[in-house]
Amino acid sequence: MPGDGPRRGDAFEHDLEVAALRPAFAKSGLELVEIDWRAPLDEFEGIALVLLGTAWDYQDHLAEFLEKLEALTARGIRVCNPPEVVRWNGDKRYLKQLAKAGVPAIPTLWLDDAGRSDVAIALDAFEATRVVVKRQVGAGGLGQHSFAHDALPESTWRMGQPCMIQPFLPSVVEEGEYTFVFIDGTFSHGVLKRAGEGDYRIQSLYGGYECDYAPAPSDLATAERVIAALPFDDPLYARIDMARLPSGELAVMEAEMIEPYLYPQQGPELGDRLAAGIRRKLA
Incomplete structure (x- = not known):
């Protein structure tokens, strides 16, 4: 979590998560200490495991973030999820690998940069009325844009960085986005996120909100296919975000293993599950 300075509008999610984890950890004999990831390495002295949480500015400083995680690992501190997972997961091109593994995916145009003409080309290629342009290294919907045939960007507009263009899925607004939280590879709880x-954005920064969600067996099975396709053995936590395609099948939007908010209000056993997972990692 960024240290000094104004708190983000969604910082209450960090507070909710810590409030859920701290007593569960204490019950399991673990102490939860909050440390800014930019803190000097000496401040991590004596810590057995670093649990990545709401480090919500990593996307603007990915190289520096990875360097700190590698330094912690070199000191013998367990990092969850590990630097190699963060390196893979930090760039959304990992979605290509998941798609090749047979995971249902949203059609995507990958670009080193994008301008007005690229948006127009994507609209035609996807036969879409609206598209969304996202950063390849990004989080929280920050720096995201949505355009339509009758609402193209200005002729001088540029994304200014590697990006991805996807057709807008009406189901995100009509139905919501689904989240499946997995701890140690096992499903913990589901969340329905509404804009x-x-x-159209479901993050609380933009007025989004969450509801309880008990997934149908077929939807859970689709999320489990994402977990099975990950090139790592059971990360401590993974948050699989999905939206429904026009075909009715869920498609992966994110497989988040770096900084997610894990929605403790919809998962009252989250603290106990994470504490048990940490104990297994340290055993």
Whole structure:
């Protein structure tokens, strides 16, 4: 979590997560200490395991973030999830690998940069009325844009960095986005995330909100296919975000293993599950 300075509008999620984890960890004989990831290495002295949480500015400083995780690992501190997972997961091109493994995916145009003409080309290629442009290294919907045939960007507009263009899925607004939280490879709980009035983004920064969600067996099986396709053995935690395609099948939007908010309000056993997982990692 960024240290000094103004708190983000969604920092309450960090507070909710810590409030859920701290007593569960204490019950399991673990102490939870909050440390800014930029803190000097000496401040991590005596810590057995670093649990990556709400490090919500990593996407703007990925090389520096990875360097710190590697330094912690070199000191013999267990990092969850490990630097190699973060390196793979930090760039959304990992979605290509999941798609090749047979995971249902959203059609995507991958670009080193994008301008007005690229948006127009994507709209035609996807036969879509609207597209979304996202950063390849990004999080929280920050720096994201949505355009339509009758609402193209200005002629001088540039994304200014590697990006991805996807057709907008109406189901995100009509139905919501689904989250499946896995701890040590085992399903923990589901969340239905809805966009606020007048927006399509489901993050609380933009008025989004969450509801309880008990997935149908077929939807859970699709999320489990994502977990099975990961090139790592059971990360401590993984948050699989999915949306429904026009075909009715869920498609992966994110397989988040770096900094996710794990929705403790929808998963009352999250603290106990994570504490048990940490004990297994340290055993």
